[in-house]
Amino acid sequence: MNGGFTGNRKIPFLGFATFSCNSQLTPKLFFMKVLLVSLFLLKGAVCTSPQVYICDSPNSIRYHLRADCKGLRNCSHRIIQVSLEEAKKRKLTLCKLEQ
Numbered sequence: 001m002n003g004g005f006t007g008n009r010k011i012p013f014l015g016f017a018t019f020s021c022n023s024q025l026t027p028k029l030f031f032m033k034v035l036l037v038s039l040f041l042l043k044g045a046v047c048t049s050p051q052v053y054i055c056d057s058p059n060s061i062r063y064h065l066r067a068d069c070k071g072l073r074n075c076s077h078r079i080i081q082v083s084l085e086e087a088k089k090r091k092l093t094l095c096k097l098e099q
């Protein structure tokens with residue numbers, strides 16, 4: 001009874017081994033390709049639109065490169081992150097402390 005059971009288990013095990021040997025390379029390469037592509041896209045998105053920090057107040061005239069800049073400590077409104085393009089649209093200029 002035991003012998004027959006072991007004999008039956010051998011066949012699926014061999015089938016599994018063959019299957020994993022054949023399919024080992026393809027998913028790994030595919031995963032690496034996806035990883036590289038997403039890293040490239042992520043880098044591209046960051047590079048094309050640099051982010052700056054501004055005080056979301058109608059009186060603010062500066063934008064900041066760092067969220068922890070001293071110039072932002074006086075901000076009594078929200079500090080928001082916008083693209084450099086957006087900051088320039090609002091006619092903001094670079095903070096004097098960060099020039």
Ligand SMILES: [Zn+2]
Binds near residue numbers: 063
């Ligand atoms: Zn600043």
